[in-house]
Amino acid sequence: MEKTQNNKAWLLVLPVLVLVAFSAVLPLMTVVNYAFNDTFGNNQFFWTGIEWFDDMIHSERLRAALGRQVMFSLIILAIEVPLGIFIALNMPKKGFWASLCLVLMALPLLIPFNVVGTIWQIFGRVDIGLLGRALQGMGIDYNYTNDPLDAWITVIVMDVWHWTSLVALLAYAGLQSIPQAYYQAARIDQATRWSVFRYIELPKMKGVLLIAILLRFMDSFMIYTEPFVVTGGGPGNSTTFLSIDLAKMATGQFDLGPAAAFSIMYFLVILLISWVFYTVMTNLDREEAR
């Protein structure tokens, strides 16, 4: 078929282009500007080249924050994905209870981040919090403001509480789309429960699970509000994740140059990991389709 050449169609893209430029590209350019210059205010800039980047790459502080960040993301993925699948598998498939479960599961997702943080901040307090008091009462020495391990556990449990629903709901949607005939065939083939999961449910859920993992990875990798409200990054630096550290550097210490260099590298890391994810996902698809 002959294709019509009409370059006017490009004009249709213009509104989006303008919007994205104003909301994303131009602000990003400001960051780029700060990353390569030093300033003492008054809009006076001195070219520093890659000095800030060099500083940041060799900064122990940034490396430690990155390490904590990766650890955090890996831990919550390792908990939320299997737990979400497990919950989805055990949710009722239809009827009143299914609707009720869906609503209950959706609830944590509807709560604003800082409210989630506040809830857990109070919940875990040893003086007035239900959780903190209860644990203390049981003789467990729990205090998230003093003990790094307790702080980590609190932050992780909070994230699991907040976000497992997302994985569960996505997995549930994947499960619901499996035709009944597959389960019937499996029963006729005398497949075990594990085989049904391994050969029917998991392959059919793969698409949504990859989306879930990608979403949870990105969200957890940029986590800021909840741990900031609960622990403020402490005790010490133990729960200072990348974005908390970045915000401290930029708005606390006003080290705009290093912070800008830091955030550009942060952005590139996320971009890189997402790209790797995407490539792996599409390649897996293609390989299996062959």
Added chain:
Amino acid sequence: MSRITLSNLAHSYLPNPASEADFALKEMDHVWEDGGAYALLGASGCGKTTLLNIISGLLRPSQGRVLFGDRDVTDAPTTERNIAQVFQFPVVYDTMTVRDNLAFPLRNRGMDAAYIARRVDQIARMIGMEDMLTRKARGLTADAKQKISLGRGMVREDVNAILFDEPLTVIDPHMKWELRTQLKSLHREFGHTMIYVTHDQTEALTFADKVVVMHDGRVVQMGTPEDLFETPAHTFVGYFIGSPGMNLLDAEISGSEASVQGAKIALGATYGPMTGRTQIGIRPDYVTISDEGLPVKVKRVEDVGRHRIVRAEFQGQPLNAILPEGMSVPAEARAGFPPAKINVYANDWRVAPAGG
């Protein structure tokens, strides 16, 4: 392998069925002989799949018993019934290879590896997929996947019955014919009881020794293709089987004569008095169009290749006739009704002649 008996069986999808209309499957008593090739024929939504799922144990009937041989299996789960079932749409385990798919039912039953390998090769040869055994099932075409499903259905040698739920819906027409022939020869070779659900009469008539026609949740007739053609037990069978279906004319029956709005037609036998809506049925294949018989108004003639179909009107009621090749329609067309080929129906059910 064993005989399948359905005793007093009925099923409703509603928890508290109030009237007969609530039943997807109306009460029935049937025996399916061991080793028979049955086709379950009927329009969509007539209860075919429900009946099939009851036999395979995927569904528990709301009343009645299912017996395999002498054993009551009404409450036995699918796995205990040792049944194979092939579904309308291909069900394959995507992440497994074709070989693993075929071997899956055998492995789950803990068969020995050498036997599995042998049997899988045999089945693969049968469905013509020997050179695809190492491929992942995902990404194969729909008919290749359905062939795998068929193969998985047939891989176990000791099954009580193999149930097919419209298995060839997604298959190419030429492939359909080939697979059906293969199923048929398999049936001859292994002698499994096979129940084949379809809404395609050609499929049913070519596959089965016995065709079971279902209509509105009821088995209306169970018989050989010939029975269904010559003596349909219900007007639905007459209408559903054959192309075009049986002519059904409202008529008054008295003794050995039918009167269609005054036009007298001789019947091959004598009938007792009957009530309700009475009709006579005759296959278009047996209606003769010539210059002898009763006058009809020819509407149009359709040429379908091997023969022609005459669409006519007789006493204000539609009448179809099949005109053999080489015959022509006279200007003053008249229709002949061979008495021996006429069936009589009262309220849609066939009436047997009085005194045979």
